[in-house]
Amino acid sequence: MKNIFFKSFFSPWVISVLIITLLISMPILVIFSGIWNEAGDFWVHIRTELVPQYIRNTLILAVGVSIISLIFGVNLAWLISNFDFPGRNFFDWALIMPIAIPAYISGFAWAGILDYTSPLYTFLRNNFGWNTGQFLFFDILSISGAIVIFSFALYPYIFLIAKAYFDRQSGNLFEASASLGRSKMYTYFNLALPMARPAIAAGLSLVLMEILNDYGLVKYFGVDTFTTGIFSAWFAFGDKSAAMKLAVYLMVFVLFLLIFEKMQRRRLRYSGVSEGKLMSRIKVSGFKGWLITFFSIIPFIVGFAFPFLQLVYWSFDTWEQFLTQGFIRLLTNSFLLAAISALIVMISSVLIIYTLRLYHSRRLKLVSVISTLGYALPGAVVALGLLVILSWTENFFIQHWGLRIVITGTWFGLIYAYLVRFMAVGYQSVESGSEKISRSIDQAALSLGAGKFRNLWFNSLPLLRASIISGFLLVMIDVLKELPLTLLLRPFNFDTLAIRAFEYASDERVAEAAPAAVMIILAGLMPVLIINRLIGRTKI
Amino acid sequence: MIVLEAFNLKKKYAGEYEFAVNDFNANILKGEIVALLGESGCGKTTILRMIAGFEKPDDGILKLNSQKIASKDFMTAPEKRGVGIVFQDYALFPHKTVNENILFGLFRLSKDKAKERLIEMIALTGLNGLEQRYPHELSGGQQQRVALARALAPDPSILLLDEPFSNLDAMRKNELRFELRDIIRKAGTTAIFVTHDTRDVLAIADRVFVLKKGVTIQQGSPEEVYRKPADSYVASFFGKTNIIAVDPNSSVLEDCFGLCIPKNQHLENLASIRPRAFKIAQENTEGAFEAKVLEQLYFGEFLELICETENQKLQLIVHADPDFVVSSRKIWLRVHPEDVTYVKH
Numbered sequence: 105m106k107n108i109f110f111k112s113f114f115s116p117w118v119i120s121v122l123i124i125t126l127l128i129s130m131p132i133l134v135i136f137s138g139i140w141n142e143a144g145d146f147w148v149h150i151r152t153e154l155v156p157q158y159i160r161n162t163l164i165l166a167v168g169v170s171i172i173s174l175i176f177g178v179n180l181a182w183l184i185s186n187f188d189f190p191g192r193n194f195f196d197w198a199l200i201m202p203i204a205i206p207a208y209i210s211g212f213a214w215a216g217i218l219d220y221t222s223p224l225y226t227f228l229r230n231n232f233g234w235n236t237g238q239f240l241f242f243d244i245l246s247i248s249g250a251i252v253i254f255s256f257a258l259y260p261y262i263f264l265i266a267k268a269y270f271d272r273q274s275g276n277l278f279e280a281s282a283s284l285g286r287s288k289m290y291t292y293f294n295l296a297l298p299m300a301r302p303a304i305a306a307g308l309s310l311v312l313m314e315i316l317n318d319y320g321l322v323k324y325f326g327v328d329t330f331t332t333g334i335f336s337a338w339f340a341f342g343d344k345s346a347a348m349k350l351a352v353y354l355m356v357f358v359l360f361l362l363i364f365e366k367m368q369r370r371r372l373r374y375s376g377v378s379e380g381k382l383m384s385r386i387k388v389s390g391f392k393g394w395l396i397t398f399f400s401i402i403p404f405i406v407g408f409a410f411p412f413l414q415l416v417y418w419s420f421d422t423w424e425q426f427l428t429q430g431f432i433r434l435l436t437n438s439f440l441l442a443a444i445s446a447l448i449v450m451i452s453s454v455l456i457i458y459t460l461r462l463y464h465s466r467r468l469k470l471v472s473v474i475s476t477l478g479y480a481l482p483g484a485v486v487a488l489g490l491l492v493i494l495s496w497t498e499n500f501f502i503q504h505w506g507l508r509i510v511i512t513g514t515w516f517g518l519i520y521a522y523l524v525r526f527m528a529v530g531y532q533s534v535e536s537g538s539e540k541i542s543r544s545i546d547q548a549a550l551s552l553g554a555g556k557f558r559n560l561w562f563n564s565l566p567l568l569r570a571s572i573i574s575g576f577l578l579v580m581i582d583v584l585k586e587l588p589l590t591l592l593l594r595p596f597n598f599d600t601l602a603i604r605a606f607e608y609a610s611d612e613r614v615a616e617a618a619p620a621a622v623m624i625i626l627a628g629l630m631p632v633l634i635i636n637r638l639i640g641r642t643k644i
Numbered sequence: 645m646i647v648l649e650a651f652n653l654k655k656k657y658a659g660e661y662e663f664a665v666n667d668f669n670a671n672i673l674k675g676e677i678v679a680l681l682g683e684s685g686c687g688k689t690t691i692l693r694m695i696a697g698f699e700k701p702d703d704g705i706l707k708l709n710s711q712k713i714a715s716k717d718f719m720t721a722p723e724k725r726g727v728g729i730v731f732q733d734y735a736l737f738p739h740k741t742v743n744e745n746i747l748f749g750l751f752r753l754s755k756d757k758a759k760e761r762l763i764e765m766i767a768l769t770g771l772n773g774l775e776q777r778y779p780h781e782l783s784g785g786q787q788q789r790v791a792l793a794r795a796l797a798p799d800p801s802i803l804l805l806d807e808p809f810s811n812l813d814a815m816r817k818n819e820l821r822f823e824l825r826d827i828i829r830k831a832g833t834t835a836i837f838v839t840h841d842t843r844d845v846l847a848i849a850d851r852v853f854v855l856k857k858g859v860t861i862q863q864g865s866p867e868e869v870y871r872k873p874a875d876s877y878v879a880s881f882f883g884k885t886n887i888i889a890v891d892p893n894s895s896v897l898e899d900c901f902g903l904c905i906p907k908n909q910h911l912e913n914l915a916s917i918r919p920r921a922f923k924i925a926q927e928n929t930e931g932a933f934e935a936k937v938l939e940q941l942y943f944g945e946f947l948e949l950i951c952e953t954e955n956q957k958l959q960l961i962v963h964a965d966p967d968f969v970v971s972s973r974k975i976w977l978r979v980h981p982e983d984v985t986y987v988k989h
Contacts, residue, residue, distance in 0.1 A: 274733070274735060276731040276732075276733060276735035277735045277737060279696070279698050279722065279729070279731070279735070280729065280731060280735040280737075280794075281737075281748070282697070282698075282721070282722040282723045283696055283697075283722050283723070283725070283727055283728060283729045283795070283800075284723075284728075284748055284749030284794070284795075284798060285723045285724075285726070285749055285751070285752065285798060286723055286748070286749070286751070287723060295737060298739050299737075299738065299739055
């Protein structure tokens, strides 16, 4: 193994993999240099006054969202996987749909629904005489409101992974439990859940990463966390080193998450997943069946139907206005940026995975995994790391060659950042496709005298086509939805759909934000079908 | 005492044309070890699953200890039946130790009683020293014993075993067969096991049901079924055999082998003769016939000869001693009348 690695070190394939990995890991490493930055007066203020509050808010959000999203995500996954109840087939994919609405969009939609002037409140006030004051029920613009919005926007991560696991769990285990006299309830809590723990932990850590990543929702709801702190340090106070120190704090949270997930994953070794017979679904009709239906409909309504319908309703008023305000430019900006980024991510992914196939080296594999770490990092952190690198490069050019180049605030900087942040999405879809292709196909082609590039072009690419296309789409949609990173790195006066939606909503022009939000959601619904087909394995 | 009764049990899966199980009838006595034998798709596993309560019969009645447990419109839940089952993949709970697996079904007993029973089961299945291990730390044979201990612990009325030997190392299979039989006997339980391997049946079953396409073709003791197969299918299932067409009018047995055995009174029109039944004889001995050796295959335990009889040009499989040397292409063979069995088509 060692020999092969060193012998092949100078092959163009391996070198390009190393270069990609280095490019991606640089901004991540740079953040840690923030620890040694000189601390200004402002930092002392932040550390003593704000950081404790950031930590408290982050923990409250994490605990609250974990509880609600676990209750809905895990139980619904179990119910959908094992029982046949009224509407089951609809909920099988409808329960994933909230994933298409970014939390900040769902947030301002719900704020609108519960607002004094909302159609719902107006209707209830005029027809039923309900008058609860400025808000219907409760002030959603609070940390508890943020918990609810996050939970119903993010539970699909847990639902998807848990369901994929439950779908493959061996039916024999549950039949054995039944024949030993145990009830279904007991079996669920004492067998199914403990065995599914690694899968559930994987879903939960995705949810928590999304919370750490979020800027839009916490900003809109007035909940101060590390991301809002980074933004105000950077924009309001222009204190780069304070922003970087906050980013380091955020990284510590991320690290804890990664370790937690890794510890759980080690248990997967004996997971109770069978190759053979799967459970057949049990029919539940009557009252019990409808009870499950009712339970399933809550997250669908809260996470998707209500906010989506509210946005569509607003869009009817503002659609024409939206079309005239530089609509074409906005659309080309967003989609072109997303498409170029996705293309670069996919080319890099294919290059890495194909090289791994060719050289089959464990060290190379370890190195290449580093390139996927960006997904765990909040967008604001990636953006900060990149800003530092880009300004270093600009300074370097001026000092050594007297060349004045501009790369901060350009498309180049943005695309570079998306590559860092979303490399894992492309990497994983190509990797899962590649695992299904036997290595002997490469070996056959090479032994027939085809060069490595010829083999890639005529064999691997056509065989990987489906995974490349789905990876491309997933990256594209992630870029379309991305907010904090884009806000920090965008060129001057440059808007994407996500920025337009967020900025209008922040300016209390929610109705004008709606059309852009609807477009993001519609684009986001596309991969819902793909994801369902990729992860889910249907059973009879 | 009858433990389990099945009357005309029928089962058809949705979307299938043929019955998976068609009119299965059985009375299983206390302490019996019964085998359901057949190729895959013969319905043997479906019968097991209906007894366990994982499938509902379309018709017929199942009674356990004279209590109805399943019929067309009645079904006792599996957790209420008191039926133990050992799955083909053992289905041990991967996150629980050997002890925890065995204790799983003992929740109706008091803590002390459960502990007592656990120790009893560990001793019975010889799992001493492995109590704190997790399933993935055990060998295949050990895993099977844990599954057995777990199923036997709540003292089920009947123990079901799905292909108990298919996952085991071929080298140790024989040993493990007798080990399993001893454990079942010592526990004093009634057992039904499903298999496609006649060697399992011959080694440990008291009674066997041979199934084909959901129908019971023959039942009886393994010896009976081996010696007097009901039809050519059963005869071939239990090892190689020579099936010879004997129409009521033909005299092939007499012409070929010089056998004068009574014409069969029933309408069976085939005869089955096992390869071992043919003995090598001296030239021109009384009752011997001449055959030409076409091919010889060495199997270690025996020598297989493909022969052709001189007079009727009938091809035969003959198993001779492994040290027999075929010195000339012509040999003489003899067969005893009692080794010839009439079978149905």
